[in-house]
Amino acid sequence: MTVTFLDLRRQHRALRAELDGALAEVLDGDRFIGGARVEAFEREFAGFCGAREAVGVASGTDAIELALRAHGIGAGDEVITVANTCVPTVAGIEAAGATPVLVDVDERTYTLDPHELADATTARTKAIVPVHLYGQCADVESISAHAREHGLVVVEDAAQAHGAARDGRRAGSLGDAASFSFYPTKNLGALGDGGAIVTDDPEVAARARELRSFGERGRGEAVRKGTNSRLDPLQAALLSVKLGRLDEWNERRREIAQRYRLALHDTVTVPEESPGAYHVYHLFVIRFPRRDELARGLDERGIGTLVHYPRAVHQHPAYAHLARPGRLTRSERLAAEVLSLPLYPELSEHEAVRVVGATLGACGA
Secondary structure, eight states: OOBOSOOHHHHHHHTHHHHHHHHHHHHHSSOOSSSHHHHHHHHHHHHHHTOSEEEEESOHHHHHHHHHHHTTOOTTOEEEEESSSOHHHHHHHHHTTOEEEEEOBOTTTOSBOGGGHHHHOOTTEEEEEOBOGGGOOOOHHHHHHHHHHHTOEEEEEOTTOTTOEETTEETTSSSSEEEEEOOTTSSSOOSSOOEEEEESOHHHHHHHHHHHBTTBSSSSOBOSOOOBOOOOHHHHHHHHHHHTTHHHHHHHHHHHHHHHHHHHTTTSBOOOOOTTEEOOOSSEEEEOTTHHHHHHHHHHTTBOOBOSOSSOGGGSGGGGGGOOTTSOHHHHHHHHHEEEEOOOTTOOHHHHHHHHHHHHHHTTO
């Protein structure tokens, strides 16, 4: 029996009638950029996150860029983020004109270690972008305490954390702003690209709306230098359909993750949930010292796997200049040892059992 790493067709088959209806509603209208459908989804998603405002944009990377720019951050400024993340995090920072500064992660949660902030903060530091990695929120309370002390902005990278929470507060309501991705594989995924900026600050939201549409306030008056980054009504309509299922899907992810955790904890290193965390398991990532050997063994047993991520940011040739020798060792170890197992809401009980058995077998347990 083969278990694919991810099968989005299952989700879309189950929702086909509702998705078709949402598509038809957009096609029957005459507004294909902006408009009521986008505004409705923005209100729905802001409410879901427990925030006042959401601003739809074209991608999660754009959401990081425009959230920083909406706070006045750009050329000459430094922005602290983690080395253990996907390249789009630093691409968004650089797109804003700022310079990324990498710090290491906590060995247990794989998210930004607040103890690393003091050494990385300089007179040029203007923001921190903690990454809610794999579906678990970073320790934003400690990060924000450092930010307040130094007058810094906190922009959550919540691309993998739709519905995740910490101490009862959802991702998107923890920092000064948050960036979300609606890439199709996310817990809340579009049928194409998309993203959103979420914030409680109406002025930040207003600037982000200007920046996403050529810097225009009203029609035909550019009040700042902007870009073209808009969530279209079709994607907004489809996302609204899916948003109503997101809590249910996240609970199913947690059920499968608990099965994996209980069965595998004596054989591989499994993710730790921080106290007070509601982890939504965008990915179930294990650690094993012979990761590549384990991946081959699982492939031979018909189990699809991926690596998130095989390189820390500074280990990519394009970002080698961001290396901080001796200061990013935990991120480097993770890159050599992590492996993602299949986990998505439509995974069957039989398939989950199969993944466990194959993992134990491939580890020689």
